[in-house]
Amino acid sequence: MKILVVEDDLTLSAGLCFELDCSGYLTLAAYNCRKAVQLIRNEDFDLASWM
Numbered sequence: 222m223k224i225l226v227v228e229d230d231l232t233l234s235a236g237l238c239f240e241l242d243c244s245g246y247l248t249l250a251a252y253n254c255r256k257a258v259q260l261i262r263n264e265d266f267d268l269a270s271w272m
Contacts, residue, residue: 223247225269227257237270 224246228234231252238248249264251257261269 222267223249223265225249225251225257225260225264225266227251227254227269227271229253 224241226234226237226241226248228237228250229252234250234252238250241248249260249266251260257269257271260266
C-alpha cells in the first residue's frame, strides 16, 4: 500500500513515515499543498493522509 503523508511539521512527518514504513507501507511525504498536488498528479496512492 502506498501512502501520501501531507504534514508541514518535518519532525511529525518523519515520525509518521518511519512508523508506517516499519509496518510495511510505502510512504511519500509532502510538506506543503503544492508538493502534495504535484505528487497526486504524478503518482498513484492507495491513501492520502492530511494532518
